[in-house]
Amino acid sequence: MGERAAGAAGLRVALSTLDGPLRFLLLSSFLIPLGSFMVLPFMSVFLHERLGMGLGTVGFVLAVASLVQFSGGIVGGALADRIGLRRTMLWALLIRTAGFAGLLLALRWPPLAVGALVLTCCGAALYLPANKAYLVHGVDDERRPAFLSAGNAALNAGMAVGPLIAGPFVLSSPGWLFVAVTALFVLVTAGHARLPRSGGQEQSGGPTSERGLLAGVAVLPFAANVLAFYLYFHFQHFLAVYAVERASSAFYSLVLLLCFTLVIVVQPLASGLIRRMSYTRALTVGFMGLAAGLAVLAIGTPPALLAGGALITLGDIVLFLKNDLEALRRSPRSDAVVFGQQRLAAGLGACASGALGGQLYGLTEHTGNTNWFWLLGAAQCLLLPPVLLALRARTPKHPHPHDDEGALIPHDTDGRVPGR
Structure with missing residues (x-):
């Protein structure tokens, strides 16, 4: 109780320093996933049932989409470094608004x-690397977990509410749903146009902006993010099909609501504890949570x-926040580039999950027992993470300064980059 109360008090103190633009950014961090998750969680069902795609094809489409959404973050981080955070967010929102308008047109021409x-x-x-960098730029290390957790809480709140609103309409009345989401993105984009361009929040053309996209990458947090997202997206990609078969789309929305509520409540309160937790322990706790959750899903009730x-959500609360914090600690690059690199890792993992998981789910579906899909995922959660710990054990504690290609990253004995 004392640890939780201290965490809540520290969170309140840290967030009390947020100014008006950052408060709007947190509101946007709710509204953007609210609109997105009125559509995206149901895409596997929409593509399969409404457009008639096979599950193998659906898995491939989701793999490509995931690769673009996450891995493209490395381009977003580099773009923010070059043209600035606000301008990057504006371009991102314009592109995303056009995408949701395209889904509306696809009702007449499905291939679109x-x-x-x-x-x-x-x-x-x-959008996301620039959003996170705008939120934490100039913030000291002690308050960064609270700021990132607040952004994640807002993000997950939107992700929780979106499916609840859209669940009854995504298959029966998708046209009106796509119109509403497009209109919401138009309003959010207009709000971003009024954000300050400077005042200590804007990064552009920094000293590392001319370096390669992967220069200075924090190798272990990058690899851990690849694996974490690969395993987590077994749940994210295929729970919709699995849950709708056994319950309903409304119950699937309830499962998502529970997961997102846990992130909203638990992660901000636990952010200080996660910051102090050793990296090895965080990886162990996180992957064990994923393993237990995937195994329980196999019961099917x-x-x-x-x-x-x-259980999966509790595991990813630890993994995702700790990996971001470790990457910021270990890399000499700007915050936007670091977040972009971590998004690339997430994309590689999510893409592998969609491509391999789609084939595996289709195979278990043909055998008449999709429960095995989740058990095989749980087994991977137990077998693959020790490879990461072996990588950590082989990482030198006192590496030489990095070369021009960023092959090595300078840090002191606790893994922290000097001067950050």
Whole structure:
């Protein structure tokens, strides 16, 4: 209780320093996923049932979309470094608005749906690194977990509410749904146009902006993010099909609501504890949570869907925040570039999950027992993370200064980049 109370007090103190533009950015961090998750969580069902795509094809489409949405973040980070955070966010929102308008047009011409989906993912790729960097630029290390957790809480709140609103309409009345989402993005884009261009929040053309996209990458947090997103997106990509078969789209929305509520409540309160947690322990706790959750999903009952989703969420709360914090600590690059690199890692993992997971889910569906899909995912959660710990054990504690290609990263004995 004392740890939780201290965490809540520290969170309140840290967030009390937010000014008007950053408060709007947190509001946008709710509204943007609210609109997006009125559509995106149901895309596997929409493509499969409404447009008649096979599950193998759906898995491939989701893999490409995930690769673009996450891996494109490295381009978003570099673009923010070059043209500034506000301008990058504006371009990203314009692209994403066009994508949702394209989904509306796809109701008349279905092949357009794939291109429109990829376009929305391009906008997301450009937006998030600039958003996170705008939020934490100039913030000291002690307050960064609170600021990132507040952004994640707003993000997950929108992700929780979106499916609840859209669940009854995504298959029955998708046209009106796409119109509403497009209108919401137009309003959010207009608000971003009024954000300050300077005042200590804008980065552009910094000293590292001419370096390669992967120069200075924090290798272990990057690899851990690849693996974490690969395993987590077994749940994200395929729970919709699995849950709708066993319950309903409304119950699937309830599972998402529980997961997002846990992130909203738990991650900000636990952010200080996660910051102080050793990296090895964080990886162990996180991947064990994913393993337990995927195994519970294999039971297939409605209570198991809720419990499995909760366990997976608790695991990713630790993994995703700790990996971002470690990457910021270890890399000499700007915040936007670091977040972009981590998004690239996320995209590689999500893409692999969609491509391999789609084939595996289709195979288990043909055998008549999709429960095995989740058990195989749980087994990977136990077998693959030790490779990361072996990588950590082989990482030198006192590396030489990095060369021009950023092959090595300078840090002191606790892994922290000097001067950050």
